[in-house]
Amino acid sequence: MRIVVVGASLAGLRAAQALRSAGHAGELFVVGDEQRLPYTRPPLSKELLAGAHTVEQCDFPCDELDVTWRLGAAAAALDRDAKAVVLADGERIAYDRLIVATGCRARTWTGPGAELAGLHTLRDIDDTLALRRELEAGSRKVAVVGAGFVGAEVAATARGLGLDVTLIDVAPHPLLPLGPLLGERCAQLHRDRGVELKLATGVKGFRGKGAQGGAAGARGPAGGSAAAAAGAASATADGAPAAATPGAADAGSGARPTADRVAAVVLDDGSEVAADVVVVALGALPNTEWLAGSGLTLDPGLVCDATLTSVDDPDVLCAGDATSWPHPLADGATIRVEHWTNAAEQGAAAARNALAPAAERTPYAAAPYFWSDQYDVKIQAVGLPGRAERIELLEESPEGDRLVAVGVRDGKVIAAVAFNAVRRLAWYRRQLADPPSFEQVAAAVAADDRALGAPSGVGR
Template identity: 35%
Template sequence: MSGTIIVGAGQAGLQVAVALRQGGYRKPVILLGDERHTPYERPPLSKEFLAGKRTAAQLTLRKPDFYSSQGIDLRTGVRVLSLDRSAGRVHLADGSHLAYERLVWAAGGRARRLSCPGADAAGLHYIRTIDDVAALSDALAGGMKRVVLVGGGYIGLETAAVLRGLGHDVTVLEAQDHLLARVTAPPISDFYRDIHRAEGVSIRLGTALSGLRAVAGRINGVVLADSEVLAADIVIAGIGITPNIEPLAEAGIDCPNGVRVDATCTSNDPAILAVGDCALFPSPYTDRPVRLESVPNAMEQARIAAATICGTPAPSPSVPWFWSNQYDLRLQSAGLNMGWDQIEMIGNPAERKFALRYFREGRLISADCINMPAEFAQMKKQIRE
């Protein structure tokens, strides 16, 4: 009896398996993941795990016996290479295949790679997996290092905060004129710029990288677009992710920038669903499909997909939200701020406790709250209403 195969044993894939069992699904559930670890939390990778405050074992989402107790056949170190939709099969890297009745694609994304000259040198790191961060921590050991972070997004900035705390010399390069340019308005990016500078991070805005300089195959500097060279022992690229969608795209599934799914998380093949970082979903909170990269989104879509498979009522999509921790600052964002035409500040950035509300045509669509958890909950509710 072929049941459901879930490809990707991350936050979303695991939650699909859990929600299927909670929804009374009795057929086989196989959870395939190409990492060697059992499913784990990614957010601490650029926070407590990098800081050495949590171990890899403490990131594990469920204990090993959970899987057998729930009848979830977890297989790690297993990569799906392709699928044969007409036969209802996935083909694995070891040459074997597995049959599915329903396939849930929960393959997330991989860190986008730098493609500049020198990008093959030792000393270039990424932050997506436990193994990435373990390798980075090894490279950081043994005294102060000069670290250049490429990309001033949340992951780059969280990493900068942790590395400053560990006593490293940190420079952040951002090609745009603002940090977090894709996701926030200038008052928030200016606030983080000032905080990081006060902590001793060198923030270089409007600064593009043209290459990495290496000696004997090891990075010793980064070359900027204007030919300036910054000395560096370690370069970390935090320039976003590429969704892992190639096997589906090759099998004819509609995948513009993520697997296009409907409100039930179903793709253009009714047997194939997609959830999490790789899914392009029609959020009711914006007028175009979005691919969101957050744990709450992964959890919610997983529950929707499981309900679709079980034939039970799906939870209605809640307000998208996200968090980021840097130094003593806890940012919580609710809603999607695309297309805002007015912003309003509440509180005082100088007190490290304030919020920015985003409006479109007079309607509250989004809010970024810093150290204001109660206000965040309230604004999230207002956005929903």
């Protein structure tokens, strides 16, 4: 049996590794449009951007893996009748089973000023190296448009490098899916470290050095006013609706920089934020266009059943950021998750299912988990905070630097979020296997000596 994996990143690598571990001795192809072997992305907005990690430290070990790599090769189409992946150069790779792991790309800005040099997005190693070069070359003023997870991390890293940072978002607080209470805590983290926040503030466009100041400078071919909405990736990441992002679009359609260089972000009210460098962090879009015309259902993720198998074809499975699949915490509605652990686990789960007949495949139902490092704070969440109707603070250290909150929907706890409370989160994670009522969780925490802020002081 020949298995083809498309997407040579985390989900694709974990799928290939799991196929070999599970005893697949047949042919195994991994096709990826990047030139590099798989690497991990979380350091791209943190250690690699800060210069604390090298590129090599981001690489996954994969030398030992018995795989036919096709790197620098984009899948352009899927011919399901012939059971073949068609590459951009016309080559066809036949498969018995296909695992789609093409992930996401950064949403870019296509509104006024999109052509200016100095505008960056962050999705791959080259993006980070390009941004780092500019920061090292003396750019002092960094504007980050979009206060989702990647935007907030970039702001923290740039501030850690001693740069002047402004974080802008049309939403009233950073990290939209975590709700106002935790979003405000995150905002305060950034304010305390000297980041200027411009919240509930839309972006009209970007003005170049060659243009006059004021809103007029932001007028470009796209014209009109565009509001920047951040956190789109994280909003969709757990199934919550994404904010509208006029002016933001598909990375493939972004204008290329010209000689003129960005000088300022023009806000909706016409005022400006001076910037030598702008990071556009408006979320991500799934790379599934190559599947258009294949007859597979796209939403735009590849729509799968609970076993990560396409709802249209038992020989096509999906893993990672590009996957839409029904989740019990969402009452069986499909969700798409853009988190590292999900991509790793789904890669392995899709691989095991690819080796089994359709009737014997097992559902993937783990509660989604992510972390985000900002300054000295580790934010972690488990479950679906973006679907919660309310977020309730249940634990907090007396110093106020550590906390745990839960997300509640229909009276049930469907998420928990921790700031610097790694061990406490593990307890909440176990509860989500069978979502308890808010009252049950609140009572258990009140009786737990290890809870942060418990009178015994154990949980300090």
